[in-house]
Amino acid sequence: MKIGIIGTGVVAQTLGAKLVELGHDVVLGTRDPKKLDEKKNMAVSLNEWLDQVKNKAKVATFKEAAQHGELLINATHGQISVEALKMAEADKVGPKVLIDTANELDFSKGFPLALASEDRSVAGKIQAAFPNLKVVKCFNTLAAPIMVNPKMVHNGDHTIFLSGNDAEAKGKVTEVLKSFGWTDILDLGDISAARGQEMYMGMWVRLYGSLKNGMINIKIQR
Numbered sequence: 001m002k003i004g005i006i007g008t009g010v011v012a013q014t015l016g017a018k019l020v021e022l023g024h025d026v027v028l029g030t031r032d033p034k035k036l037d038e039k040k041n042m043a044v045s046l047n048e049w050l051d052q053v054k055n056k057a058k059v060a061t062f063k064e065a066a067q068h069g070e071l072l073i074n075a076t077h078g079q080i081s082v083e084a085l086k087m088a089e090a091d092k093v094g095p096k097v098l099i100d101t102a103n104e105l106d107f108s109k110g111f112p113l114a115l116a117s118e119d120r121s122v123a124g125k126i127q128a129a130f131p132n133l134k135v136v137k138c139f140n141t142l143a144a145p146i147m148v149n150p151k152m153v154h155n156g157d158h159t160i161f162l163s164g165n166d167a168e169a170k171g172k173v174t175e176v177l178k179s180f181g182w183t184d185i186l187d188l189g190d191i192s193a194a195r196g197q198e199m200y201m202g203m204w205v206r207l208y209g210s211l212k213n214g215m216i217n218i219k220i221q222r
Contacts, residue, residue, distance in 0.1 A: 004069025029065025078104030123194035
């Protein structure tokens, strides 16, 4: 499958590398594809990443990544996600599925991080700004390594969440999750549930601060 990832940080690089490993045709979208040697936030430079994936992926502009992908992934910071997708001209790519991984966190006062907004979600803003897209919220409650390797925690016996308005789109994302090794996938409902997923980050950062370990997740017992 052709997959376009908007963003080039640790989440984008981690998801992109796993998708390449699984045989997908991946393009990472960045503001300036000429700046391949700059260190990314919590990640390696794009040249180093391309070496890691043995040049089986490409780096291009936001717009080129959005045009390339049958499936899109927003892996930008939540504060700039709508802006980045506007740069990608996501309103012109048709009814593609977009996985939104972003959280809108306030870094201005240091740790513990605060939620930047109490009354909206990044995924909800994206869906409102780009009604053509089939937005599915997923991956935002986890550290990047666990996203693609759930067995890192309790042999994979823990829960990942998704939400969105389109059942077929959520089915497509579920297949991606299963290919990563996820077995406990909980559908929370329509895109309004994304606010709950993002609010959970307030708890996640407190757990991280207490345990001094980000390789954590929760299991929903039912």
